[in-house]
Amino acid sequence: MDSPKHTRISDSLLLEVQKRFDQQEAELALLRRQETLVPIDQLGQAIIKARNAQKLSQEDLEDLSEVSRTTIIKLEKNDLNVSFSTMQKVLKALGLKLWVG
Known part of the structure; x- marks a missing residue:
């Protein structure tokens, strides 16, 4: 014991x-x-990859994210001159997260 x-x-x-x-x-x-x-600098490719993996068109992503197709095209071309909240809407619609660090 x-x-x-x-x-x-x-x-x-x-x-x-x-x-x-x-x-x-x-x-x-x-x-x-x-x-x-x-x-x-690879965010655009990540968006395209996630969108294609979910079999979503840019129009589908537009509807899901409530972000214009024109802005989605800009993001996919890695033109990141958009507001943070707009970027977040697109990423959230795809189930992605933005990490800073």
Whole structure:
């Protein structure tokens, strides 16, 4: 039978192991997300890839995002001279997120 002192030490060790495990799990999740990141100069290609993967036309994306087809064409050509909120609407419609860091 373990003494109370041994039980406290065991509990303490288990908590430390769990804490380190949780930290490593969070780091792995971050690394997995980074594998799918694209540089801003490739955003247009990422939009086209996501749109095509979902079998959406530019007109479909226009309807889903409530952003004009002209603006979608600009984004797909990597002309990023649009408002942040407009870019977010298009990305959200495609299930994409914009990460800055």
